[in-house]
Amino acid sequence: MGRYLTLLTLQLRTSALLAAQYRWDFLIDGCISLVWAATAIAPLLIVYAGRSSQAIPGWSMNEALVVTGWFILLQAILDGAINPGLAAVVDHIRKGTLDFVLLKPADAQFLVSTSRFQLWRIVSVGTGVAVFAVAFHRLGRWPSLLGVAQALLLLCVATMVLYSMWILIVSTAFYVVKVDNLTYMFSSIFDAARWPSSVFRGLLKLVFTFVIPLALMTTYPAEALLGRLEPVTLLYALLASAGFATASRTVWLLSLRRYSSAGG
Amino acid sequence: MISVRGLKKHYRVHKRAPGLRAAVKSLFKREYTTVPAVDGIDFEIKPGERVGFLGPNGAGKTTTLKVLSGLLYPSEGEVRVDGHLPQKREVAFLSKIMLVMGQKQQLLWDLPPADTFELNRAIYDVPRDEMKKRLGNLVELLAIGDVIQKPTRQLSLGERMKCELAAALVHGPKVLFLDEPTIGLDVSMQVVMREFIRTYNEQFGATLILTSHYMDDVAALCPRVIVIDKGRLSYDGGLAELVQRVRPEKRVAFRLSAAVPLAQLEALGKVVRHDAAEAVLQVPMDQVNTVVGKALASLPVKDLTVENPPLEEVMSELFSRSRADAAGKGRAA
Ligand SMILES: Nc1ncnc2c1ncn2[C@@H]1O[C@H](COP(=O)(O)OP(=O)(O)O)[C@@H](O)[C@H]1O
Numbered sequence: 001m002g003r004y005l006t007l008l009t010l011q012l013r014t015s016a017l018l019a020a021q022y023r024w025d026f027l028i029d030g031c032i033s034l035v036w037a038a039t040a041i042a043p044l045l046i047v048y049a050g051r052s053s054q055a056i057p058g059w060s061m062n063e064a065l066v067v068t069g070w071f072i073l074l075q076a077i078l079d080g081a082i083n084p085g086l087a088a089v090v091d092h093i094r095k096g097t098l099d100f101v102l103l104k105p106a107d108a109q110f111l112v113s114t115s116r117f118q119l120w121r122i123v124s125v126g127t128g129v130a131v132f133a134v135a136f137h138r139l140g141r142w143p144s145l146l147g148v149a150q151a152l153l154l155l156c157v158a159t160m161v162l163y164s165m166w167i168l169i170v171s172t173a174f175y176v177v178k179v180d181n182l183t184y185m186f187s188s189i190f191d192a193a194r195w196p197s198s199v200f201r202g203l204l205k206l207v208f209t210f211v212i213p214l215a216l217m218t219t220y221p222a223e224a225l226l227g228r229l230e231p232v233t234l235l236y237a238l239l240a241s242a243g244f245a246t247a248s249r250t251v252w253l254l255s256l257r258r259y260s261s262a263g264g
Numbered sequence: 265m266i267s268v269r270g271l272k273k274h275y276r277v278h279k280r281a282p283g284l285r286a287a288v289k290s291l292f293k294r295e296y297t298t299v300p301a302v303d304g305i306d307f308e309i310k311p312g313e314r315v316g317f318l319g320p321n322g323a324g325k326t327t328t329l330k331v332l333s334g335l336l337y338p339s340e341g342e343v344r345v346d347g348h349l350p351q352k353r354e355v356a357f358l359s360k361i362m363l364v365m366g367q368k369q370q371l372l373w374d375l376p377p378a379d380t381f382e383l384n385r386a387i388y389d390v391p392r393d394e395m396k397k398r399l400g401n402l403v404e405l406l407a408i409g410d411v412i413q414k415p416t417r418q419l420s421l422g423e424r425m426k427c428e429l430a431a432a433l434v435h436g437p438k439v440l441f442l443d444e445p446t447i448g449l450d451v452s453m454q455v456v457m458r459e460f461i462r463t464y465n466e467q468f469g470a471t472l473i474l475t476s477h478y479m480d481d482v483a484a485l486c487p488r489v490i491v492i493d494k495g496r497l498s499y500d501g502g503l504a505e506l507v508q509r510v511r512p513e514k515r516v517a518f519r520l521s522a523a524v525p526l527a528q529l530e531a532l533g534k535v536v537r538h539d540a541a542e543a544v545l546q547v548p549m550d551q552v553n554t555v556v557g558k559a560l561a562s563l564p565v566k567d568l569t570v571e572n573p574p575l576e577e578v579m580s581e582l583f584s585r586s587r588a589d590a591a592g593k594g595r596a597a
């Protein structure tokens with residue numbers, strides 16, 4: 001355990017060194033983050049324009065803004081911490097350099113997952129928090145301590161689910177060499193998480209609750225901050241993340257076994 | 265140290281004919297073929313030995329090394345390395361071996377090699393003071409003191425390969441598999457690498473298996489060679505004996521003070537090359553003395569040397585012979 005903590009620190013240090021080498025990325029990522037925030041908020045403004053309240057059932061515009069805040073936050077985690085390391089796996093598989101990872105006496109999933117972070121994406125975390133501040137300022141109240149605690153727990157849960165989904169997608173790279181289409185599809189689906197889950201009806205609602213639990217990623221934490229999360233939802237979220245984590249670990253291990261390394 | 269018994273590794277590959285029609289068909293019905301990359305080989309290697317794997321492209325050398333280092337499951341047979349079953353990939357096993365691949369690199373591209381060394385130190389849990397000593401030694405032997413702080417992408421191929429070796433040796437492996445470690449390097453750099461590999465073997469008593477395209481690597485480093493061809497072991501023993509077996513002939517080169525007619529040379533042996541000032545004959549081992557005696561008596565010889573035929577030629581003859589054998593069998597069947 002101690003060794004893995006040391007390793008994580010070292011990997012973070014490596015990414016920090018890289019981030020320092022590419023200092024200008026700070027500005028670029030900062031600008032990208034602002035553009036992202038704008039594109040995340042703009043649809044809300046359009047939807048709520050004219051019909052001032054309840055354009056989305058059960059959500060005022062300011063409440064929906066809290067969901068947008070979570071969307072920005074999770075996007076930052078996805079782009080900054082989850083995506084880069086796992087993109088590296090796909091690259092490793094293509095070039096056959098995954099061999100080097102597998103030769104190391106440490107867990108391969110851990111090594112690849114922590115191999116790269118885009119640290120400048122931290123800027124977006126600030127943007128997300130700023131969106132929360134604006135939303136609650138306009139609502140004229142602040143989240144309760146319990147709400148914040150629940151929200152932080154859900155943040156961990158959501159991160160775990162996102163990470164597990166990525167592992168599942170990356171595992172397919174062991175079978176098909178091009179996973180670009182899959183990752184593109186995933187990004188498009190994740191995009192739906194910008195809306196409170198009540199906009200989806202029927203089949204989509206079922207899919208986004210149980211198959212790809214988008215609700216768990218942005219809607220539930222927003223409800224937690226707004227102080228209206230049902231405790232049973234929290235339980236469901238915990239179970240779902242445990243399920244996803246187990247499934248992704250199993251699939252990863254199975255795929256590794258199949259890996260017979262690119263020729264050379 | 266290493267024992268391989270009846271090792272087979274068959275790859276199952278998805279067979280697909282070219283063309284769109286076949287591609288669509290293969291979506292529904294997949295056909296597989298088996299590639300017998302390694303097809304039943306046995307050998308034993310003692311601690312501290314340096315062994316060279318020889319064989320034409322696609323013979324199964326890399327596959328064997330990958331099985332030995334635990335990257336691939338053997339399809340059949342048993343492999344043991346220092347008492348471990350490699351495919352279990354136990355920490356104790358992985359900590360004492362390393363596979364270096366000349367065509368692939370583990371160094372982080374955008375960062376200096378020193379950062380990769382440090383990462384490997386943490387992964388292998390090497391104590392800091394031991395690391396300092398070991399790295400100091402590696403840096404000195406490889407003369408890479410002034411490159412390990414530069415980003416890898418700025419290094420020349422030779423510098424990079426030296427750093428690759430250093431990164432692979434940070435944990436002091438007792439067993440080292442080297443798959444074409446000198447590929448693409450210029451001759452002087454090949455010599456440097458060779459010397460280093462030998463020194464590492466001698467200083468630490470590490471066991472070593474090397475494959476190389478350059479016969480000189482194997483000749484300089486490995487007293488013992490194993491020839492693999494189409495997944496089968498076709499020779500295991502000393503290099504000199506192998507050369508004798510394939511080409512039981514020597515080359516006698518004469519420097520001449522006057523031109524000699526071809527017919528006169530042909531009377532002595534097979535003429536490999538000849539011009540006004542020089543002639544090279546190929547002579548069976550047991551006739552070298554007689555031929556030299558006759559030549560000195562009858563030709564205007566200024567100087568003379570007796571050599572083995574070039575290794576590259578011996579190997580290409582060996583491999584083309586095995587291909588001809590296979591073709592012969594194919595026709596007979
Ligand atoms: N991952 C793989 N999948 C299918 N076939 C492979 C794979 N790797 C190697 N082969 C095949 O196995 C045979 C042996 O390859 P290899 O061990 O790389 O030979 P060598 O290193 O001696 O050149 C070749 O015919 C090669 O095409």
Ligand SMILES: [Mg+2]
Nearest residue numbers: 264325326443
């Ligand atoms: Mg090879």
